[in-house]
Every structure is written in structure tokens, then in C-alpha cells.
Amino acid sequence: MEIIRKEIQLKTRIRRMPHTPGVYMFRDVHGAVLYVGKAADLRNRVSQYTAGDAIGSKTGQMVSQAESVEILPTVSEFDALILEAKQILRYQPKYNIISKDDKSPLFVRLEFSRELPVLRFLRKGEALHRMNKNDAVFGPFQSGRAVRSLLRSIRHIIPYCTQKIRNGRPCFYSQIGLCRPCPSLISVMPDGILRQDSVRIYRRNFRRIRDLLDGRSGSVIRSMETEMRRASKAQDFEKAAELRDKTENLRAMLRKHYDPAVYTETTGLPAVAGAEGNELSRILRRYIPVPEYPKRIECIDISNISGDFATGSLVVFTDGLPDKSWYRRFRIRKDKSPDDFASVAEITRRRFNHPDWPAPDLFVVDGGKGQLSAVNQVLRQIGINLPAIGLAKHEEEIIIQTEDGFHTLKLNLSDPGLHLLQRIRDEAHRFAHKYHTLLRKAGRQSPV
Structure with missing residues (x-):
């Protein structure tokens, strides 16, 4: 009876969990x-623990021994x-020590x-063996494949x-x-300036890797x-362009990364998202009437190939976090010519044909002057x-x-307000592309 009651409580708890990494x-x-x-998705992953015979x-x-489950949502994987x-490393949990492959x-x-x-x-026994005080150790990582993939990136x-x-x-x-x-x-190399410079550059690269693994990506980007x-x-x-591209690639890889320590504070992810919203509002209020804190932000995007199976998406972030209950997808009704501007206009009109939907504090479109x-x-x-x-x-310009x-406006890539916009835009793109791919696979038009 107790097991059944705990299972019901766990399932109830899972239904309240967000669809976010963590x-x-x-x-x-x-x-x-x-x-x-x-x-990558807390609700989906934790729900797998209620699958009974499947685990x-x-x-x-x-x-069976668990009484509760605690979650720490994060901005990125x-x-x-x-x-x-x-x-x-902090808690040394019993069942993390007993790994699947021993x-x-x-x-x-x-x-x-x-x-x-x-x-x-x-491995654990080797990591601290013959370790010098200047060396840096990170882990433990439960998934060797995940951390190796991360280092490759x-x-x-x-x-x-x-x-x-x-x-x-x-x-x-x-x-x-x-x-x-x-x-x-x-x-x-013989001793000299060339060797000294090469050693300095190589050691700097390792310091940057250390900072990334320690959650200090902001200092690396700066x-x-x-x-x-x-x-x-x-x-x-040529070097400046290469560094620009690498910095942008790093931002994309980190997906707007923050020091993971912030998630263990009492404020956690909501405080991170709140700071982003406040900063975005501060920047935009110089030009347009944005609330001091934009609680509800909506973003639209278009996905198509040569006009075929063109789709649009509407994603909503509430208090800086995805609010998937308000996500909507659209099948573009215009002719098959690949006209992004007309498609954006159509999605905008269809979205605001619903006065029963809450009005956004800020409306974002993925695109430039033509789309806006x-x-x-x-x-x-x-x-x-x-x-x-x-x-x-292309240039992450507002x-x-x-x-x-x-x-x-071209903001610093480490700007929190830009991080929020990038995350919303990336989510709108993902959602539109997912529907577009679904229609292409089906090979037929099926309005939703």
C-alpha cells in the first residue's frame, strides 16, 4: 500500500515538472x-522511473527506497x-557509485x-593518483560518452x-x-620567442578549457x-574573423551557459531568467514601450524548403521560461512561392485572430528588417x-x-538580455522545423 501511495505521489510530482534540461x-x-x-527534458526523463517492469x-x-525527487532546472544541457x-561529488550518492557496468x-x-x-x-582511482597541486580534476561524469562528446565539441x-x-x-x-x-x-623547438609564444598560446587554451569545465564560460568568451x-x-x-566565428560557435555550443552554482542557490533558474528579462527590458525601453519586466514573450518563425510544406511556429516564454501549453504550430496557407515576408504576415494575423489568448508583453520574429x-x-x-x-x-542583431x-542593436554575446532572446528564437526555430519535417515525411498537406 505504501509503495502504491509513493508511486501516485511521484507521478503527481512529475506532472508538475517542466520540460527543460536539468x-x-x-x-x-x-x-x-x-x-x-x-x-535534456526533466519531465520525460523522470517519468521513465515509473515504467515498472521497463526499469x-x-x-x-x-x-523503492526513494521518498522524494528534487529537481534543479537549468538553462542548457x-x-x-x-x-x-x-x-x-558533493553527495556521493549510493546508486551513482554502483554504476551499470560496474x-x-x-x-x-x-x-x-x-x-x-x-x-x-x-577513472576515480586514477584521477587523484600522482596528481600535482597545479593540476585540475573535473567529475565524476556518469556518462563517458557525454563528456567525451562535450570535449570533442x-x-x-x-x-x-x-x-x-x-x-x-x-x-x-x-x-x-x-x-x-x-x-x-x-x-x-629551440629556445626563443617562437617557442615561448607557442607555449603561452597552448597553456592559454588549456586555461580556457579549465574555465569552461568549471562553469566560467563568461570569462572564456570575454x-x-x-x-x-x-x-x-x-x-x-583573418585572425579576427576566425576568433569571431569561434566565439559564436562557443555561444551556440553552450546554449547561453551560466555558472552551474547558480542553480543550487535558493533562487535558482527563475532568478537567472528574471535577470535576463530585466536586462532585455532595460535595453529595449530606450526605443519602444516595453514593460519593466516582460512577463510573457512570444516568438514566431517560419520553416520551409522552396515554399514546400511551409510551416510556422509560435512559442511562448513566461517569466523567462518555456510555457509549452501555449505553443502553437501553423500550416502556411499561401501559395507555394517561398515568400518569408508573406508567411510572417500570415502567422501574425492568425495569431492575433485569437483575442482569447493572453496578449504578449513583447512580440519577437526570427528575422531582420523585412520580417519585422x-x-x-x-x-x-x-x-x-x-x-x-x-x-x-547571422550577426545576432536586434x-x-x-x-x-x-x-x-548588436549586443555583447555575453549579454543576459541577448541570451533570453536567443533561447526563445532557437526554440521557435526548433518547433517550426519539427512540424515542417513531420509534414515532409508524411508527404501530404494536413492543416492543423
Whole structure:
């Protein structure tokens, strides 16, 4: 009877969980943490623990001992991965120690004690063995595949070497930009300025990797932006462009990353989202009448290939977080010509044909001046006065239209207000593309 009652309570708790990335922790009757896990979608992942016979014996035993489940929603999956490792290290949960394959979790060790640092993947017993005080260890990571995939992504932005033998010959990866400068080459360089500069650059790369794994992505981005400005000032435009692209790729990989420590505070994710909303409002109020805190933000996007199976999406963020109960998808009714402006106008009109839906504090369109013009023209025609902006993908520019014409704002990539807009825009794009792909697979038109 007690087990049934706990199962009902767990299912009730799950129904209130958000569809966001994050970390979940099962606790026993005394409050001790039994297990820590991460999820791309908290509600979907935790609901799998109620699947009965579908879960393994060890998991079933853990669930039977669990009295409650606690969640820590995060902004991104990257945050969830780092936060999971920090929580496991903090609580040492019983069922995290008993892993599925009887192997201990994986650690990442950065060996700064060497002139040319080395990155190693190690198990628990090895991670602290013969460790120098200057070395940095991160983990434990429950999923070796996830952390290796993460480091591969980082390597495309911040190159480092994985070759064990350093004999003076450049490794294969140095030829494709994933190891630069190559420590194998540096190891045989004669003493001089060239060698000193190469060592400095390689150690700087490792410091950036350390900061990323420690949840300090903001400092990494600021450092890369400073380096980019220096290159531009020195008229080394090729290097400046490369750094610009890498910085943008890093932002995309992190998906607007924050220090995971913020999620363990009492305020947690709502405080992060609230700070983003306040900052966005502060920036936009100089141009358009945005509330001091935009509680409800809506964003639309279009997805099509040559006009075929064109779809539109409307996503809603409430208090800076996805509010999926208000997501809507649209099948474009216009002719098959790929006219983004007409499609944006159609979706805007159809959205505001529903006076029963709550009005947004801010309306966002994925696009530039043309898309924003289409939105504002429809709003004028139907007599609705509300602030609308565009977010152009290529340069991540905010487009605003006033009586004086268009204004283009290019914010720092670390700006919290921009993070919120990027997250909303990316979600609108994902939702529109998902519906477009569904229609293409079906191979037929099926209005919703």
C-alpha cells in the first residue's frame, strides 16, 4: 500500500515538472540523496522511473527506497552535465557509485604541472593518483560518452592535443585545426620567442578549457573577444574573423551557459531568467514601450524548403521560461512561392485572430528588417499596439522599428538580455522545423 501511495505521489510530482534540461535527485525518507541524474527534458526523463517492469533491478531497488525527487532546472544541457558532476561529488550518492557496468565514473584531469599540459580521461582511482597541486580534476561524469562528446565539441573551438607521443612530428589533428599549436612540434623547438609564444598560446587554451569545465564560460568568451579586438586593431582581419566565428560557435555550443552554482542557490533558474528579462527590458525601453519586466514573450518563425510544406511556429516564454501549453504550430496557407515576408504576415494575423489568448508583453520574429516590417504592418492594420522586435541570425542583431526608421542593436554575446532572446528564437526555430519535417515525411498537406 505504501509503495502504491509513493508511486501516485511521484507521478503527481512529475506532472508538475517542466520540460527543460536539468538535474534530478532521488532522496530517501531521511533526506539522503540516493541518486543524481541529468536530463535534456526533466519531465520525460523522470517519468521513465515509473515504467515498472521497463526499469532494471538496481533502478527499481533505488526507486523503492526513494521518498522524494528534487529537481534543479537549468538553462542548457551543458549546464546539466556540469551540475550533475558537482552534485555527485558533493553527495556521493549510493546508486551513482554502483554504476551499470560496474565501472567507476569518469574524471577529466588537466595536467598543468607539465610545460605543455595534457588532458586525460581517468577513472576515480586514477584521477587523484600522482596528481600535482597545479593540476585540475573535473567529475565524476556518469556518462563517458557525454563528456567525451562535450570535449570533442570544445576542441573545434579551443584546440588541444590528444597524441601521447611527442617526437617532433606534428600530429594528424594539427593538419585539420584541432591541435594548434601542436605540442609535439613545440617540444623540439629551440629556445626563443617562437617557442615561448607557442607555449603561452597552448597553456592559454588549456586555461580556457579549465574555465569552461568549471562553469566560467563568461570569462572564456570575454578573453576571446578581447583577443579578437586586438587582432582587428593590428589589422589581422583573418585572425579576427576566425576568433569571431569561434566565439559564436562557443555561444551556440553552450546554449547561453551560466555558472552551474547558480542553480543550487535558493533562487535558482527563475532568478537567472528574471535577470535576463530585466536586462532585455532595460535595453529595449530606450526605443519602444516595453514593460519593466516582460512577463510573457512570444516568438514566431517560419520553416520551409522552396515554399514546400511551409510551416510556422509560435512559442511562448513566461517569466523567462518555456510555457509549452501555449505553443502553437501553423500550416502556411499561401501559395507555394517561398515568400518569408508573406508567411510572417500570415502567422501574425492568425495569431492575433485569437483575442482569447493572453496578449504578449513583447512580440519577437526570427528575422531582420523585412520580417519585422511584415509584423508591424499587420499589427497596424488590425489596430493592435504592442512592442515587436526582430532577431537576425547571422550577426545576432536586434532589429527595432520606430517612427524614425530602423535601429540595429548588436549586443555583447555575453549579454543576459541577448541570451533570453536567443533561447526563445532557437526554440521557435526548433518547433517550426519539427512540424515542417513531420509534414515532409508524411508527404501530404494536413492543416492543423
